[in-house]
Amino acid sequence: MGTYLAIIKRDLVISYKDGDHIAMGFGFFLVIISLLPIGIGSDIDILPKVGPVLLWIAFLLTTLFTISRLFKDDHVDGTMDFMIMDSAIFEIIIICKVFAYWISITLPLIIVIPIMSILLNISMDLILPITFIIFISSPAFVFIAAVGSALTLGMERSGILITILILPLYIPLIIVGISATNINVIGINSYSVSVMLISGFSMLSIALAPFLISLILRTNSY
Amino acid sequence: MISLINPTNFNKLSEKIIQFIGLFSLALFIVGIYWGLVIAPIDYQQGEMVKIMYIHVPSAWMALLIYSFITLMSIITIIFRNPITVIAAKSAAPIGLIFTLSVLLTGAIWGRPMWGVWWVWDARLTSVMFLFFIYIGYILLLRSQNTSMKSEKIAAIYAIIGFINIPIIKFSVDWWNTLHQPASILKIDGPSIHSSMLYPLIIMFFAFSILFLYLLLLSMRIELIKNKIRAINQRRINDINN
Numbered sequence: 001m002g003t004y005l006a007i008i009k010r011d012l013v014i015s016y017k018d019g020d021h022i023a024m025g026f027g028f029f030l031v032i033i034s035l036l037p038i039g040i041g042s043d044i045d046i047l048p049k050v051g052p053v054l055l056w057i058a059f060l061l062t063t064l065f066t067i068s069r070l071f072k073d074d075h076v077d078g079t080m081d082f083m084i085m086d087s088a089i090f091e092i093i094i095i096c097k098v099f100a101y102w103i104s105i106t107l108p109l110i111i112v113i114p115i116m117s118i119l120l121n122i123s124m125d126l127i128l129p130i131t132f133i134i135f136i137s138s139p140a141f142v143f144i145a146a147v148g149s150a151l152t153l154g155m156e157r158s159g160i161l162i163t164i165l166i167l168p169l170y171i172p173l174i175i176v177g178i179s180a181t182n183i184n185v186i187g188i189n190s191y192s193v194s195v196m197l198i199s200g201f202s203m204l205s206i207a208l209a210p211f212l213i214s215l216i217l218r219t220n221s222y
Numbered sequence: 223m224i225s226l227i228n229p230t231n232f233n234k235l236s237e238k239i240i241q242f243i244g245l246f247s248l249a250l251f252i253v254g255i256y257w258g259l260v261i262a263p264i265d266y267q268q269g270e271m272v273k274i275m276y277i278h279v280p281s282a283w284m285a286l287l288i289y290s291f292i293t294l295m296s297i298i299t300i301i302f303r304n305p306i307t308v309i310a311a312k313s314a315a316p317i318g319l320i321f322t323l324s325v326l327l328t329g330a331i332w333g334r335p336m337w338g339v340w341w342v343w344d345a346r347l348t349s350v351m352f353l354f355f356i357y358i359g360y361i362l363l364l365r366s367q368n369t370s371m372k373s374e375k376i377a378a379i380y381a382i383i384g385f386i387n388i389p390i391i392k393f394s395v396d397w398w399n400t401l402h403q404p405a406s407i408l409k410i411d412g413p414s415i416h417s418s419m420l421y422p423l424i425i426m427f428f429a430f431s432i433l434f435l436y437l438l439l440l441s442m443r444i445e446l447i448k449n450k451i452r453a454i455n456q457r458r459i460n461d462i463n464n
Contacts, residue, residue: 151380155366165359165380168352168387212379219375 003088004096011100014073025066025105026112032058033116044121051120052130052181055113056174059134060141064166066105067145068158070097071217075153081221090218091210098146098209106138126181129191133180136195137173139202143209144169150216173201229446232306236439244436250429257422271335276423278328280430281321285353286388288318288434292360293385296378306442308374309449311381312364313441317434319357325350345394346402353391356384 015021036054040046074080074097083093113134117127148166152158180194258276265272295311298304329347330340341347363377395402415423 147383151363151376152366161359161362161366164355164362168355168359169383171348171352172390212383216376216379219372219379 003086004092007093007096008100011097012104015100015104021066021069022104022108025062026108028065029058029062029109029112030116032061033120037120048121048123051117051122052126053178054120055116055130055134056178059109059113059138060167060170060174061163062109063106063141063145064148064163065159067101067142067149068152068162070101070146070149071153072149075220080217084218084221090214094146094210094213094217095206098142101146102138102142106142110135110138130181133177133195133198136202137177137198140173140198140205141170143205147209147212147216150213150220153217153220173198176201229306233443233446236443240436240439240443243432243439247429247432247436250425250432254422254425254429258426262419262422263416268336271332272419274328274332275419276426278325278332279423280427281324281328282350283427284430284434285318285322285325285350286391287431288314288321289353289357289381289385289388292318292381293388296381299378300375300382303375308378309442309445310438311378312374313438313445314434315357315361315364317437317441319354319361321430321434322350322354322357326354344402346391349387349391349394353387356387360384 033054036050037047040050071080074083084090086093110131113131114127117130122130145162145166148162149158151165152161155161176194176197180191180198254276259273262273262276264270292311292314295307295314298307299311326347329350333342334340360377360381363380364374366373
């Protein structure tokens with residue numbers, strides 16, 4: 001247990017000491033969100049309709065662009081090989097690393113989503129549901145993106161390749177997530193059903209992704 | 223069958239049968255296209271436009287079938303580390319990509335007069351488009367690193383993860399209300415399409431399958447030759463260095 005806590009603590013310390021990475025993810029998120037209102041211009045009626053979709057897309061792209069660093073440093077300096085050989089269970093080490101990433105990069109985004117929703121003129125009674133549904137889908141987002149990060153480990157231009165590889169796998173999540181707060185989208189038009197489905201996706205990816213990632217990383221290190 | 227796993231045996235056997243397979247596919251295409259375009263009746267609602275079905279539907283089947291084939295080869299690759307299955311999965315991917323592109327294009331051409339639009343973002347169409355993206359991702363992943371067992375195994379893992387999309391495509395017309403018509407051939411209570419259209423469709427399906435087999439054998443042989451050239455060059459470099 002101590003080993004795993006130490007890994008979470010180590011990753012958090014590293015990411016906060018090197019604060020640029022967090023700031024970059026955060027800035028990327030804000031810039032993407034502020035692009036659309038500029039494009040739409042003065043037509044104020046469209047913004048609340050497309051706002052939730054925009055929040056999803058910005059969230060997703062930020063996750064995909066920042067995740068490529070998740071295993072990179074450990075892979076380059078050889079720490080990864082020690083983690084694989086260590087007596088601690090490698091799958092749980094992966095969960096710890098992804099959890100530390102989630103705290104340092106994803107959680108700030110989720111906290112700022114209500115504020116961005118107000119900027120996007122999303123109606124007040126939708127803000128909490130949207131934030132909550134992005135919050136419960138974030139484990140699925142992060143764990144699936146971590147698979148992509150492992151797949152492209154050691155490659156140049158891995159950020160763009162991750163996007164091509166992983167976006168198709170997000171489709172069920174996005175369809176269910178967006179249809180939860182938008183009755184005009186195809187899919188299941190009930191909030192509670194969407195919440196249950198998305199919780200299921202998240203649980204499934206927390207359970208499956210560490211095994212896939214460990215398989216990929218072990219293949220990579222031999 | 224087992225002896226095919228050996229690249230040398232595979233080379234010998236494929237050399238013998240590849241011409242025959244190509245000609246067989248050509249013959250099936252001639253019969254299928256003539257039956258489909260000339261003999262088969264036109265639809266009372268869609269008119270002559272229904273005949274694009276003889277390309278569209280077999281292409282769709284092939285797109286799914288080839289991805290399933292890649293997945294199967296990838297599973298065997300991971301378990302047994304066999305060179306032939308690696309080459310088979312690698313060679314099948316571009317062919318599947320082309321068939322997926324063919325489904326999307328013929329579907330758009332068919333959709334324009336029937337639905338009034340080239341494209342709708344409904345479940346069936348979107349999931350097939352994502353199959354196209356998964357094919358592209360898989361090919362990029364294979365090409366992104368130098369050829370080595372490692373990168374091929376990683377691509378194999380990705381192919382297996384991407385298989386999750388195949389049942390979504392198959393059942394998308396049942397799970398969601400879409401503009402695309404539901405399955406009319408592979409159903410529990412038999413096909414709901416008249417035999418005068420079903421038979422040419424089946425012949426076209428076999429023509430496409432044999433064409434895939436032909437192209438697969440062809441590109442696998444090319445890949446084997448490339449491997450051989452690479453090995454020879456490597457040996458030459460080693461000789462110079464020594």
